[in-house]
Amino acid sequence: PYQKYKDFKWENPDEFKNAVPKAFFEKRNLEDFPLYTLRQYCPDVGNKLRNDVFEAAKVGDKYQCKLCKMTSPNRADFQIDHIVPMSKGGKTALVVSGVLTALICAVMNLVLIPRIESTTEGIRCFDMNFGYDFETAKRFLALLSQEGRDTYLHIQLPLDFVYPLVYTVFFVSLLTWLTKRVLPLSVLPLLLMGFDDAENIATIMMLRSAELSPALAAFGSAVTSVKTLLMYAVFFVIIVCILYRLMKRKQK
Numbered sequence: 001p002y003q004k005y006k007d008f009k010w011e012n013p014d015e016f017k018n019a020v021p022k023a024f025f026e027k028r029n030l031e032d033f034p035l036y037t038l039r040q041y042c043p044d045v046g047n048k049l050r051n052d053v054f055e056a057a058k059v060g061d062k063y064q065c066k067l068c069k070m071t072s073p074n075r076a077d078f079q080i081d082h083i084v085p086m087s088k089g090g091k092t093a094l095v096v097s098g099v100l101t102a103l104i105c106a107v108m109n110l111v112l113i114p115r116i117e118s119t120t121e122g123i124r125c126f127d128m129n130f131g132y133d134f135e136t137a138k139r140f141l142a143l144l145s146q147e148g149r150d151t152y153l154h155i156q157l158p159l160d161f162v163y164p165l166v167y168t169v170f171f172v173s174l175l176t177w178l179t180k181r182v183l184p185l186s187v188l189p190l191l192l193m194g195f196d197d198a199e200n201i202a203t204i205m206m207l208r209s210a211e212l213s214p215a216l217a218a219f220g221s222a223v224t225s226v227k228t229l230l231m232y233a234v235f236f237v238i239i240v241c242i243l244y245r246l247m248k249r250k251q252k
Contacts, residue, residue: 050080053080054075054078054080057078059071061073063075063077063078065078094170094173094177097166097167097169097170097173098170098174100166100170101163101166101167101170104159104162104163104166105163107159108156108159108160108163112151112155112156112159113125113128113156115147115148115151116144116148116151116152116156117148118145118148119143119144119145119148120140120143120144120148121143123136123139123140123143125140125152125156126140126199126202126203126206126220126224127160127199127200127203127224127227129221129224130224130225130228131221131222131224131225132217132220132221132224133217133221134214134217134218137206137212137217137220137221138212138217141206141207141212149207152203152207153204153207153208157200157203157204160196160200161197161200163196164192164193164196164197165193167189167193168189168190168192168193171186171188171189171192171234171238172189172190174238175189175237175238175241178238178241178242178244178245179241179244179245185237188230188233188234188237189234191230192227192230192231192234195223195226195227195230196227198223198227199220199223199224199227202216202219202220202223203220205220206220
């Protein structure tokens with residue numbers, strides 16, 4: 001301040017002689033900024049990104065929206081946003097879905113499943129195994145108490161239909177955040193959700209059946225095994241993406 005305003009007369013000019021202006025900086029990714037902010041502070045980068053997006057959306061002599069498929073020759077009819085819109089997800093969706101995933105997982109594993117397995121003599125619930133045979137499934141159903149059956153059917157399984165939807169949003173958001181783009185591998189969480197729901201349907205059928213059939217037990221065991229493998233695959237992809245992101249940071 002003293003150097004900048006040296007032509008002015010201060011009441012106590014000495015107090016400004018040793019003043020050191022302070023600036024605070026932080027490193028942020030371009031993807032963390034709205035396009036209008038980039039165009040305001042980095043016009044070359046912002047305008048290039050805007051033009052690249054419009055060129056990618058060009059169909060013939062018109063532009064086409066990737067979501068609603070509307071076409072128009074005028075750029076003013078469109079709005080550009082992130083692949084995961086900042087107004088409808090992004091990091092907020094990641095945090096919220098992550099917290100919900102952890103809460104639902106804790107409720108099921110710490111409260112509901114122990115209540116269900118309290119009379120089954122160590123035999124785990126259907127969805128807690130990698131797979132199971134007909135005799136194991138039959139014995140589990142025979143040992144299951146009425147309270148455990150009601151908890152399984154009316155609390156655990158309805159919650160377990162919500163759980164795949166929540167963790168799928170979390171996994172897809174996490175992969176998108178880690179890689180800054182939607183990967184083809186994001187289909188893995190969707191497949192995982194599908195097999196998890198199929199496992200829940202098979203479990204309901206087994207719990208409601210008057211007499212368990214070997215075919216139904218085999219079907220339930222098969223979808224549970226595939227679900228477990230898909231879960232491991234999703235975790236593996238996430239770990240690889242995290243390591244890749246850490247390596248890129250070190251290179252910078």
